[in-house]
Amino acid sequence: MCKERSDFGDDFPEHIAIIMDGNGRWAKSQGWKRVRGHQEGVNSVRAITTECARLGVKSLTLYAFSVENWKRPKAEVSFLMKLLRSFLVDERPTLMENNIRLIGIGRLEDLPDESLAELRETELMTAGHDGMKLRLALSYGSRSELADAARALAEDVVAGKLAPKDIHDETLRDYLYDPTTADPDLVIRTAGEMRLSNFLLWQASYSELYVAPMGWPEFREPELHAALESYGGRTRKYGGLVSDLPPEQPSPSQGR
Numbered sequence: 001m002c003k004e005r006s007d008f009g010d011d012f013p014e015h016i017a018i019i020m021d022g023n024g025r026w027a028k029s030q031g032w033k034r035v036r037g038h039q040e041g042v043n044s045v046r047a048i049t050t051e052c053a054r055l056g057v058k059s060l061t062l063y064a065f066s067v068e069n070w071k072r073p074k075a076e077v078s079f080l081m082k083l084l085r086s087f088l089v090d091e092r093p094t095l096m097e098n099n100i101r102l103i104g105i106g107r108l109e110d111l112p113d114e115s116l117a118e119l120r121e122t123e124l125m126t127a128g129h130d131g132m133k134l135r136l137a138l139s140y141g142s143r144s145e146l147a148d149a150a151r152a153l154a155e156d157v158v159a160g161k162l163a164p165k166d167i168h169d170e171t172l173r174d175y176l177y178d179p180t181t182a183d184p185d186l187v188i189r190t191a192g193e194m195r196l197s198n199f200l201l202w203q204a205s206y207s208e209l210y211v212a213p214m215g216w217p218e219f220r221e222p223e224l225h226a227a228l229e230s231y232g233g234r235t236r237k238y239g240g241l242v243s244d245l246p247p248e249q250p251s252p253s254q255g256r
């Protein structure tokens with residue numbers, strides 16, 4: 001069923017981040033090789049990206065390949081890198097039609113030259129889009145991001161651009177891979193795993209978490225809607241008390 005943003009109430013996440021997990025298990029459960037799950041996962045990426053853009057999500061971050069994933073068998077890694085390359089080329093019309101801006105975050109310099117070149121080309125082609133920002137986390141690890149940030153920050157201190165006394169919580173944000181994107185409101189993980197696996201550890205400090213039981217290839221629009229409904233029913237207190245929150249505005253149907 002086609003849902004509109006208003007169907008999810010007033011609390012709608014501006015930034016959704018997804019740990020796309022369970023491709024291999026899903027493929028195995030169908031009697032196929034693991035990599036077929038990655039291939040099918042691309043269809044979920046397209047479905048979820050276009051649905052998020054349609055609903056007016058501002059930023060969508062997809063965890064596509066972690067720094068730890070380089071440890072996987074060579075054949076699987078090379079399949080994933082080829083898949084990334086073809087995804088970046090094949091999905092350009094979808095990105096153009098939906099006014100989506102794509103960027104990569106992570107240790108992108110570790111990607112094979114051909115995949116990195118297609119990523120840079122897609123970033124360039126979509127740079128002028130002012131609709132949803134799609135962030136692909138590639139060779140991404142939160143600890144690496146924080147180490148990279150700490151190094152850059154230390155260099156600025158050594159260069160006299162920043163005094164240690166001026167380092168506050170928010171200072172670190174300026175040194176992250178994409179400082180202009182707000183923290184995720186909602187982090188979704190598929191395949192039932194209850195962990196962050198080195199994803200956005202700093203940025204997800206106050207994100208709402210949602211774990212879906214199915215593998216990523218089975219996560220489509222209805223499953224996204226269920227996550228949005230769950231998010232809509234949460235109360236975010238950020239360490240305060242419910243009484244500190246601004247009073248809810250009466251809905252038009254109340255008081256009639």
Ligand code: IPE
Binds near residue numbers: 022023025065069080
């Ligand atoms: C997620 O699916 C995709 C990547 C991590 C690249 P997996 O490949 O982790 O699938 P499972 O979790 O082993 O089933």
Ligand code: IPE
Binds near residue numbers: 021066069193195197
């Ligand atoms: C997390 O999934 C990384 C991505 C989805 C890209 P993994 O399958 O690599 O994580 P673990 O090993 O189950 O923690």
Ligand code: MG
Binds near residue numbers: 021022023
């Ligand atoms: Mg996995």
